[in-house]
Amino acid sequence: MLDDAAPRARDSSMILDLVANGLGLAVLVWDRDDRLLFAARAVLGLFPISPSFLEPGTRLRDYLGALYDAGLGSGIPVEGNRRRVGREEWISNRLSLHWRERFESVERMARRSWISTSNRRLSNGIGIVLLSDLTQQKLHEEELQQDRERVELTERILDELPNAVCVKDRNLNYVAVNKAFCDMHGMSASALLGRSVWDLVDAEFAERYENSDRDVLENGTRHVAPQQIVTADGEDLWTIVHKFRVGKPADGLLVTYFSDVTPLIDGFGPLGMEGSGAALVPRGAIDRFEPAQNLYDPFKALDVSSLVETPAIQLPVEVAYRLRILLVTSCPTLERRFADALAELSCDVGIVNSFAMLKDLNEALAGIALSPNLILYDESLGAPPPGPFDALPHLPVSLHLAPRDLAAQIMAAGLSSQEVVGDIHAQAAGLAPVAQPQTAIDxxxxxxxxxxxxxxxxxxxxxxxxxxxxxxxxxxxxxxxxxxxxxxxxxxxxxxxxxxxxxxxxxxxxxxxxxxxxxxxxxxxxxxxxxxxxxxxxxxxxxxxxxxxxxxxxxxxxxxxxxxxxxxxxxx
CATH class of the missing domain: 3.40.50.2300 (Response regulator)
Known part of the structure; x- marks a missing residue:
C-alpha cells in the first residue's frame, strides 16, 4: 500500500518512530478501515510477534490474532472479566474496544511482564494506540507491597509479645515500640516515636540509660541488668533488661528487650523461696534489682470526677500528718519501697528488722511517752507473735502490694482520726490521752x-x-x-x-x-x-x-x- 509512497512520507514515519522511541512509547496508527498506517519498531520489543504483522496495510484483526497467539490472550482480561475466552471472542472484544473514543488498560503478558495500552479514536476515524512497558514499575510496586506486608507482620508479632520492646536510632530516639512498651509508659506509639528517654524519666535515670545505650551502640557489647520499674499504672515491673545492637556501628540500631520476671518475684512465699523441690529461687535475688524508671504520675492518674469508681490514693490530711507507723521487715527492697510511700503520705516511719526488736523499741518509746499508731509487717516473716503492741492495728505488706494502694489499706485498718489526734497530742506532752475540744466544722x-x-x-x-x-x-x-x-x-x-x-x-x-x-x-x-x-x-x-x-x-x-x-x- 505504501510501496509508492513519497520519500517525505517515509521521512515522517522515521521521525515519528524516533519521537516514540525517545518517549519510551510504542505507537501504532490505524486508518478508518482498520488497516495499519504506522507501527513503531518498539512494538516488537513488547510483543513476540512476527515483523510481518507490523507492515503497513496489515489488518487490525490479523494483528490482534497474532497478539492472542503470542500469549496476550492468557493474560489478565480487560474490564475485570477473569473468564478465559476463546480466540475469536477475544479478537471481537478487542475490535470493539479499538472503536471506542478512549480506552485504557494494563495487561499482563507473562508472569512478570505488564503492558499499558492507551487507545484513542479520532473524529476522522484514525485510531492511535500508545503502548508502554510497566514491568519495572509493577515489580517495584510488588516489592513495596511485600515490604509493607513484612513490616505490618513484624509489628503485629511485636505487639503480641507480652514483654516490652523498643528500638532506638543512632541519636537514641525511639523509632519503633511495641504495645507492651506503650502500656508500660501509659502513652501511645505516636507520642513515643521520635522522643528520647530524657523526655520520659528523671535526668538521673536518663543519663544512666543513655550511657549504657551508647556503650552498646559503639562497642557492640550486650548489656543485661535487673531493674525494678514502676509502670504508668503504679504497678511494679520486675524485669531483666537486655540491650543489643543490630547492624554495623555506623548505622546500627539499639534494641532493648524487657524480660518480665514479675510472676517469679510475686511468688515468693513466707520462707522467701519460690516453688518447691529443686526449683528454688533465693529471696536475696530480689536485692539485685536496681530501682529504675518511675513512670507513675499521681497527678495525671488522679481523676476527681471518677473517684466514685476509683479509691483515693492519699490519706486525708487530718490523718496523714499525725500517723506514726512502724514497719517490720528484713528486706531492703521492701523497706525502701514502703518507707518512701509512707513519707509521701506525710507519716512518721520507724523501721525494725524483726519482731524480736519490738520489745526493746517499746521500752525505748515508753521513756519519751511515744508509741506508734499502726504496725506494718512483712508477711514473709509470718504472723506477729504476742508482744507489747498487740493492741495496735497490724497490716501485712508484701512486694506485690502497690504503694498507691497503701493509703486505702491504712484507712481500712479502722483508725479514727479523732483518736489519733488526742493520742499523739497527749504523747507529745508526756501525759495520758485526754478528750480533745470539739470545734465547729464546715x-x-x-x-x-x-x-x-x-x-x-x-x-x-x-x-x-x-x-x-x-x-x-x-x-x-x-x-x-x-x-x-x-x-x-x-x-x-x-x-x-x-x-x-x-x-x-x-x-x-x-x-x-x-x-x-x-x-x-x-x-x-x-x-x-x-x-x-x-x-x-x-x-x-x-x-x-x-x-x-x-x-x-x-x-x-x-x-x-x-x-x-x-x-x-x-x-x-
Missing part, C-alpha cells in the same frame, strides 16, 4: 460506704473545707451536736439509724433548743427517696445525686453555708 458527711467516704474526703479537702464523716445516722447526730457543721450531706440508706430518722432527730433537737436549722442536703441515687412534701416539712432544701462532683458540692456549700442568713440558707 461540712458533716453521713455516709456508710467506704469508697464514697474517700470520695467525699478528696473533694472536701480539695475545696479547703473542714469536715467529719459519720458512718451511720446515730454517729451523724452525735457529730452534729459536737461539731456544729455549717452543712450536712446526709445519705438516706445507712445502718443503725437511717438518714430519715437522723434528720428528724436533728430537727426535733433544733426545735426543742430553739436552734437555727442546719442546712441538710440528702445524698441519694434516686430522686424519689424522699417526697417533696417530706423535704419541706423537715426543711431539707436540696438533693445531691450520686455520683457526686466537686463542682456540685462547692455550689451547694456556697448556696447554703457560705455565711448567708439562716432564712436564705434553707430556702429551697
Amino acid at each position: 461540712v458533716l458527711v453521713a455516709e456508710d460506704n467506704d469508697i464514697n467516704q474517700i470520695v467525699f474526703a478528696q473533694i472536701l479537702e480539695g475545696l479547703g473545707l473542714s469536715f467529719k464523716i459519720a458512718v451511720n445516722g446515730e454517729e451523724a447526730v452525735a457529730f452534729w451536736r459536737s461539731h456544729h457543721p455549717k452543712l450536712i450531706l446526709m445519705d438516706l440508706a445507712m445502718p443503725v439509724m437511717d438518714g430519715h430518722a437522723a434528720i428528724r432527730t436533728i430537727r426535733a433537737s433544733e426545735e426543742q433548743e430553739a436552734q437555727e436549722p442546719t442546712p441538710i442536703v440528702i445524698v441519694t441515687t434516686q430522686a424519689a427517696d424522699m417526697e417533696a412534701a417530706e423535704m419541706a416539712a423537715l426543711a431539707v432544701p436540696a438533693r445531691l445525686m450520686k455520683p457526686v462532683s466537686p463542682e456540685r458540692v462547692e455550689a451547694l456549700f456556697h448556696r447554703f453555708a457560705a455565711g448567708q442568713p439562716a432564712a436564705e440558707r434553707i430556702a429551697p
